[in-house]
Amino acid sequence: MPSLADFFSLRSERSFTPLRPRLAGLVAGLTVLAALTVEFAPAAAPRPSLQDVRANYAMRLPDVTPRGELAVYEGAPDEPAAHCDSLLGPRTMIALVVGQSNASNTVDPGYAAAEPVYAYAGGACHRVRDAIPGATGNKGSSWARLGDRIIASGLYDTVIFADIARGGSSILHWGPGGPLNALLTETLDALAAENMRPTHVLFHQGEADCLLGLSRAEYGVVLEAVLGDIRAHGGPASDIFVSRASLYLDPACGDKRNPTCYVACPAVTAAQTEAADPERKIFSGPNTDLLVPWFDRNDGYHFTDLAADRFAAAWMPLLVRDGLGTGLPN
Known part of the structure; x- marks a missing residue:
């Protein structure tokens, strides 16, 4: 032979x-x-431009405005807002939260933080008792739960969340040219003006873009632009965490008790994973497609209180790195 x-x-x-x-x-x-x-060999598909992605989906984007349906914050009886500058110090964590509904106030029931956990909105800092001001929704959040865990662990003494998440928002809403881009950049500028540059940025979003059908490359191009704006306005010191999230209940099916009615997009979560670049202080956040299965979503979309607790716990090992919470440079 x-x-x-x-x-x-x-x-x-x-x-x-x-x-x-x-x-x-x-x-x-x-x-x-x-x-x-x-x-x-077939030529590799050219990387789409931000303008092309915007043009492809402009007519299909949900109507999300900067104001949205903002949380109604009742607060504690007779407890005034705190002066934010009185909370600042080397062991204060300042976290900007960006994303869509599962990063806002959609957890039922709500939660009142027991530790010194605050929410920044409108130039003032309030003790966190859900709902968090500045974000949409009028129920509870995962962040009050996370704040308690962070302080109880000794990682920081005080936590301030600036939550600007908007329910239903696409990555295209947050990117350059989107209706929420100014909210993102102006919030970062306002925090900087008050000597409150974020120590962390927590990004959790992707379900809307799974529904829209963005490809891996399309989502990645817009996410890169969003991260660029965060870095340009928030400064080089923040640790940026990009969660992996895409799972949603297909409205064409609509049966929240039927697991086959749920859709996830590996293309979206792959783009979110690829954004991680430790040299640029960009890290992967929790993967809620895996962490919060369909039966832990109270209406087919949003986290139950047990899922919110699990989500909060999943952040802890990601936040614990050398230098964090000690006042030392990272």
Whole structure:
């Protein structure tokens, strides 16, 4: 039987051709094959531009405005807002929260933080008793639960959340040219003006774009632009965490008790994972597609209180890194 070398040899050669000519024929054959592969291989799809992605989905984007249905914050009886500057120090965590409904106030029931956990909104800092001001929704959040865990662990002494999440928002709403982009950049500028640059940015969003059908490359292009704006306005010191999230209840099916009615988009979560770049202080957050299955979503979309507790717990090992919570440079 002819050898592999004979397959690439010239016709005049025989199976017992001396080794060196046979190897030469093999190399020549592989060279020709490689050239043909390069010549006839399909060209890689060009990376889409931000403008192209916006144009592709402009007519399908949900109507999300900067104001939205903002939380009604009742607070504690007779407890005035705190002066934010009185809360600042080397062991104060300031976390900007960006995203859609599962990053806002949609957990039922709500939660009142027991530790010194505050919410920043409108230039004032309030003790966190759900709902968190500044974000949409009028129920509870995962962040009050996370704040208690952070302080009880000794990681920080005080936590301030600036939550600007908007229910139903796409990554395109937050990107340059989107209706929420100014909310993002102006919030960062306001925090900087009050000497409150975030120590952390917690990004949790993706379900809307799974429904819209954004590809891995499309989502990645817009996310990169959002992260660029966060870095440009928030400064280089913040640790940015990008959660993986895409799971939603297909409205065409609508049965929240039927697991086959739920849709997840690996393309979206892959783009979110690819955004991580530790050298730029960008890290992966929890993957709620896996962490919060369909039966832990109280209306098919939003986290139950047990799921919110689990989500809060999942942040803890991600936030514990050398230098965090000690006042030392990261």
